[in-house]
Amino acid sequence: MxxxxxxxxxxxxxxxxxxxxxxxxxxxxxxxxxxxxxxxxxxxxxxxxxxxxxxxxxxxxxxxxxxxxxxxxxxxxxxxxxxxxxxxxxxxxxxxxxxxxxxxxxxxxxxxxxxxxxxxxxxxxxxxxxxxxxxxxxNPEGRFWLPKGSRWLLMLTDITGLPAVGRVLEELPQGFKAVVHVEIPSDADRQEIGEMIETAADVEVTWHIGHGLHPERPGYTQLPRIAREIRQLPEGPGYIYIAGEARAVAECRKHFRDTLSFDKRRIDAVGYWIEGQARV
Ligand SMILES: Cc1cc2nc3c(=O)[nH]c(=O)nc-3n(C[C@H](O)[C@H](O)[C@H](O)COP(=O)(O)OP(=O)(O)OC[C@H]3O[C@@H](n4cnc5c(N)ncnc54)[C@H](O)[C@@H]3O)c2cc1C
Missing domain, CATH: 2.40.30.10 (Translation factors)
Incomplete structure (x- = not known):
């Protein structure tokens, strides 16, 4: 197992x-x-x-x-x-x-x-x-690892990545800069910093409402659009963690690597689930 x-x-x-x-x-x-x-x-x-x-x-x-x-x-x-x-x-x-x-x-x-x-x-x-x-x-297994010298962290996930967001933010050093974007189904799914997530880091979270099926658009997730709206990254070396639906995550990774020319070795993009397919 x-x-x-x-x-x-x-x-x-x-x-x-x-x-x-x-x-x-x-x-x-x-x-x-x-x-x-x-x-x-x-x-x-x-x-x-x-x-x-x-x-x-x-x-x-x-x-x-x-x-x-x-x-x-x-x-x-x-x-x-x-x-x-x-x-x-x-x-x-x-x-x-x-x-x-x-x-x-x-x-x-x-x-x-x-x-x-x-x-x-x-x-x-x-x-x-x-x-x-x-x-x-x-036994657990993990992969998140801030490369040496990183000055900031960007996390971009859908709701399945929210437990990782919570745990990572709680373990970041005091004052470390973290920019977080999480796609959730409804406003009531927010997990506010200081209420449900305790952190000493310098965190800025943006909640994106609308994860899930909607008659006006195909697919469950808008993560690639959310990624494309990020046109600038913080100054200096950083690390980007992306988690969510596998195809969406691959598109997000491409945006940071190809459009923003961010070092691909500093991007961790993990397909957490696959739309239309069981995760066996
Ligand atoms: C490293 C890692 C960590 C993860 N951590 C978490 C976590 O903490 N919490 C969490 O909820 N998930 C997490 N996931 C994702 C979770 O493993 C998958 O969502 C898994 O498919 C759920 O299993 P299931 O049996 O419910 O659905 P499956 O039997 O795998 O899939 C059945 C159907 O449900 C769909 N489906 C699966 N997941 C979702 C979803 N989230 N929303 C909508 N449709 C879905 C599939 O596309 C498929 O059509 C993680 C995945 C990975 C790889």
Missing amino acids: QANAQALSGVEDHDHAAYVEDNFLASVVSIGHLTPAMMRVVLRLEGGERLLVSGHPDEWVRLAVPADDGTPVVLPVLRENGRWEMPEGADYAPNRPYTVRRWNAKTCEMVLDMVVHEGGVAARWAMAAKVGDVVGIC
């Missing part, structure tokens, strides 16, 4: 600690709407003392959910040959990547924020989940 995001590009100027696979059963401690389009689930991991954090603030896990009501999640087991494999007769539970919004190593509790949408196995699970329900979680 190794976490393996579809990363479209990235900066590679830091040492990667090798990923160590491990898998945990986790039970729901609490679940509810954080905002209309976002559920917050708190999970307690069995044996969570073993969990190895990645050291990256955008880290994600794969959340394994029951395939149906009658099928409990079964974890892969570590074989003598060092491989993680499913026990005989058991199938991999459907699993999807979710950002670790918070991890408390003392209580072994993990917070995930999950977007509500039609037609997804994980989204459907979140909408029906109850306290005590059991899921699977693997």
Whole structure:
């Protein structure tokens, strides 16, 4: 169940600690709407003392959910040959990547924020989940890394990237300049700085309302238009993190690389989801 995001590009100027696979059963401690389009689930991991954090603030896990009501999640087991494999007769539970919004190593509790949408196995699970329900979680993996000497950060995401935005902003150093654009379905989905996101950084957030299907336009997301409206970047070396629908993210990356001639090694563009396709 190794976490393996579809990363479209990235900066590679830091040492990667090798990923160590491990898998945990986790039970729901609490679940509810954080905002209309976002559920917050708190999970307690069995044996969570073993969990190895990645050291990256955008880290994600794969959340394994029951395939149906009658099928409990079964974890892969570590074989003598060092491989993680499913026990005989058991199938991999459907699993999807979710950002670790918070991890408390003392209580072994993990917070995930999950977007509500039609037609997804994980989204459907979140909408029906109850306290005590059991899921699977693997060791987290991450990639966000401010290149040395960066003086600013630009984050451009749709609502699926909002948990990463929250976590990154909370971990930025005091006074660090961050310009953030987030596309959300409605005004009520804003997560205000100082209320839902605590940060010591110097942050400027613009909320773009309208994520989702609208009869007057095709597609779910306007992220490429939002990117194209950014015609100037702050002075000096910086880092751009883009997350959202895969094709939209690729277009956004092109804008910064080709139109604004920004160094592509300082752009991390991650396809979080694919319109019309399950994220298997
Ligand atoms: C590194 C990483 C971190 C992520 N972190 C988060 C996170 O913290 N919170 C979060 O909500 N998502 C996050 N995602 C995105 C999430 O994994 C995908 O949205 C995933 O497809 C959801 O699984 P599902 O089972 O609900 O839908 P799937 O079974 O994968 O897809 C079924 C259908 O739903 C559509 N769909 C999938 N996601 C969405 C969406 N968000 N809006 C509208 N339609 C959609 C698909 O196009 C498909 O047609 C992350 C992805 C990555 C790669």
